[in-house]
Amino acid sequence: MTAPPALHLSGRATIDGAPIFGPISIDAPPGEWTCLLGPSGVGKSTLLRLLAGLGDEVAFDGKVAAGDGAPLGGRVALMAQADLLMPWLDVTANVTLGARLRGMAPQRGRAREVLGRVGLADHAAKRPHALSGGQRQRAALARTLIEDRPVVLLDEPFSALDARSRALMQDLAAEVLAGRTVLHVTHDAAEAARLGHNVLLMTAGGVSCVTPPAAPTPRLYDAPETLGFQGRLLRLLMEAR
Numbered sequence: 001m002t003a004p005p006a007l008h009l010s011g012r013a014t015i016d017g018a019p020i021f022g023p024i025s026i027d028a029p030p031g032e033w034t035c036l037l038g039p040s041g042v043g044k045s046t047l048l049r050l051l052a053g054l055g056d057e058v059a060f061d062g063k064v065a066a067g068d069g070a071p072l073g074g075r076v077a078l079m080a081q082a083d084l085l086m087p088w089l090d091v092t093a094n095v096t097l098g099a100r101l102r103g104m105a106p107q108r109g110r111a112r113e114v115l116g117r118v119g120l121a122d123h124a125a126k127r128p129h130a131l132s133g134g135q136r137q138r139a140a141l142a143r144t145l146i147e148d149r150p151v152v153l154l155d156e157p158f159s160a161l162d163a164r165s166r167a168l169m170q171d172l173a174a175e176v177l178a179g180r181t182v183l184h185v186t187h188d189a190a191e192a193a194r195l196g197h198n199v200l201l202m203t204a205g206g207v208s209c210v211t212p213p214a215a216p217t218p219r220l221y222d223a224p225e226t227l228g229f230q231g232r233l234l235r236l237l238m239e240a241r
């Protein structure tokens with residue numbers, strides 16, 4: 001993997017003339033995990049899609065750049081908010097889809113390992129319709145984790161999981177993606193309090209930086225400083241315009 005770059009986005013976005021967000025400015029430091037926390041509809045997914053080079057429907061007046069000045073194309077993995085699993089492929093084929101789309105041999109051994117780690121070892125041969133919502137989301141997470149990209153964009157990656165699986169998958173993602181530049185969109189203050197080296201609060205009024213506890217991530221979900229920070233984030237969300 002090449003050295004992970006910083007991520008920058010600044011500007012404003014509209015769709016069919018309707019304002020979606022901005023003007024805002026967002027920076028994610030290199031090799032760190034940055035949470036982008038905000039309520040539904042504030043434009044988080046649109047912003048992530050723009051960073052991934054998607055969003056053809058969006059009129060974007062601004063700048064998207066990597067800190068090293070090199071193009072972002074080919075260095076980014078996006079786990080979209082919808083799982084986007086191909087219904088006609090089994091879980092293993094879905095997880096190795098990226099390699100096959102690039103004309104490379106699927107890494108079956110690695111897929112087996114990652115599927116084991118997301119708790120889907122016994123479901124590898126199933127098609128998506130035979131999985132629960134949480135299992136589908138874990139398959140999509142496995143597909144993202146298997147991509148060896150220096151920049152990883154996660155759009156509410158744990159939203160369909162029960163509390164226990166969520167904590168386990170947060171731990172796993174923090175371990176596997178350590179050292180990469182991660183921008184993680186979430187509406188869950190508890191999640192941002194566990195995972196963010198940096199936390200950006202995105203509301204209709206703009207984006208602000210909220211300094212998380214100094215404890216290493218993933219932070220203990222029941223540590224007083226984690227819970228205190230979670231409460232502070234929730235208060236800021238409640239008080240935001």
Ligand SMILES: Nc1ncnc2c1ncn2[C@@H]1O[C@H](COP(=O)(O)OP(=O)(O)O)[C@@H](O)[C@H]1O
Binds near residue numbers: 041042043
């Ligand atoms: N393709 C689209 N066409 C029209 N409006 C859209 C489209 N995609 C998103 N929007 C609107 O943009 C706003 C922000 O959406 P989104 O980026 O998905 O927000 P978030 O991820 O923060 O919930 C919403 O009001 C949504 O209805």
Ligand SMILES: [Mg+2]
Binds near residue numbers: 046155
């Ligand atoms: Mg969204």
